[in-house]
Amino acid sequence: MTIHQQPPPRATMxxxxxxxxxxLKTVSRVVNGEPGVREAVRRKVEAVVEDLGYRHHRGASDLRRGGQRTRAIGVLVQDIANDYSARLLRSLEDATRERGFVLLTASLDEDADRERQLVAEMIARRVDGLVLMAASERQDYLAADVRAGLPVVCVDRVPRGLAVDCVTIDNTGGTRAGTEHLLRHGHRRIAFLGDLPTIPTARERLEGWRQALTAAGLEADPALVRDGLRTVGAARDALLELLRLPDPPTAVFAARNVxxxxxxxxxxxxxxxxxPEVVGFDDVELMDLLEPRTTVVRQDVEAVGRAAAELLERRLAAHGGPVQHVVVPAELVVR
Known part of the structure; x- marks a missing residue:
């Protein structure tokens, strides 16, 4: 019989x-940013707060210590308005609502500072768990909270510097399948339009494009790569620029729905x-009704949400075991 030890309680005020x-009043003044505390004392308290991993709870600081839960899950995605993020939120909502939870959500906009600020806000409100689509390069700033028992599940991107569960799409394999589809149609000059190269998923999709070309005995021409593209207009301008090249591409792989x-x-x-023929990563609503009909690599976003909810529930139930990385396959939808 395996006995799972409960994580140590979080530090109290x-x-x-x-x-x-x-x-206690001095600590309260420091964590709430109030005046009336000498600078040397403030620095001493802040050092202890950092050392103990204390997080101030606004309004009900003894709620979790009383053995209760807030029944709230913090979910931080890149852009709530984006189709992928919206579908992920809906899937998480459906899965967690059955378990009696509500979601607190916000957009990160690929801003690492905003991520840390919003994570702190969520933790200050004592969310029972956190689902994070990280914008930061490393997430080890959450290590003290994870040690104190905060369940964290990363989605879309593999965490760095933090050993927590995660759920991702097979970005490299999906892009390779989409590029191979274009190769089977006889294309040899295939352009790649990508997102910010600092984003792990963008790098993985670029790698899938390279792998497909290399396997076909072709050179991955850097002149056909346009990255750092964030908007519809930027992608439009990039493709028009590529088509004006002396030796333009005959096909293009677009690595994001926008x-x-x-x-x-x-x-x-x-x-x-x-x-040119276009293949895109991720489906868009009504895509099958548009002309030209566009083949896409479809992400099973609903499966990502369900898997994230299941991993979170397992941690909330204090089940031990190693962290898990669930990889959801991507599907090539030929149109």
């Missing part, structure tokens, strides 16, 4: 006061040559 040798839409906008322009 009283423990901070004892360790710092000050009163970039696929940008390519379709470009195809409505008066093009300098034949219309």
């Amino acid at each position: 009283r423990e901070v006061a004892t360790a710092a040798g000050v009163s 970039l696929t839409v940008g390519c379709l906008h470009a195809l409505r322009e008066e093009l300098p040559g034949p219309q």
Whole structure:
């Protein structure tokens, strides 16, 4: 029989006061940013807060210590307005609502500072768990909270510097399948439109494009790569620029749904040559009704949400075991 030990409770304000040798009122003033505390004392309290991993709870600081839960899950995605993020949130909502939880959500906008601020806000409200689509390069700033028992599940991107569960899509394999589809159609000059190279999923998709070309005995021409693209307009302009090259691409892989839409906008322009074939990563609502009909690599976002909810529930139930990395396959939808 395996006995799972409960994680140690989080540090309390009283423990901070004892360790710092000050009163509870002094600690309260420091963590709430109030005046009336000498600078040397403030620095001492802040050092103890950092050392103990204390997080201030606004309004009900003894709620979790009383053995209760807030029944709230913090979910931080890149952009709630994005189709992928919206579908992920809906899937998480459906899965967690059955378990009696509500979601507190916010957008990170690929901003690492915003991520840390919003994570702190979620933890201050004593969420029972956190689902994070990280914008930061490393997430080890959460290590003290994880040690104190906060369940964290990363989605879309593998965590770095933090050993927690995660759920990702097979970005490299999906992009390789989409590029191989274009190769089977006889294309040899295949462009790649990608997101910010600092984003792990963007790098994985670029790698899938390279792998497919290399396996076909072709050179991955850097002149056909346009990255750092964030909007429909940027993708449209990038494709039009590529089509004006002396040796333009005959096909393009768009590595994000908004970039696929940008390519379709470009195809409505008066093009300098034949219309290129487009394959996009991630489906878009009504895509099958648009002209030209566009093949896509579809992400099973609902499966990502369900898997994240299951991993979170397992941690909330204090089940031990090693961290898990669930990889959801991507599906090539040929149109």
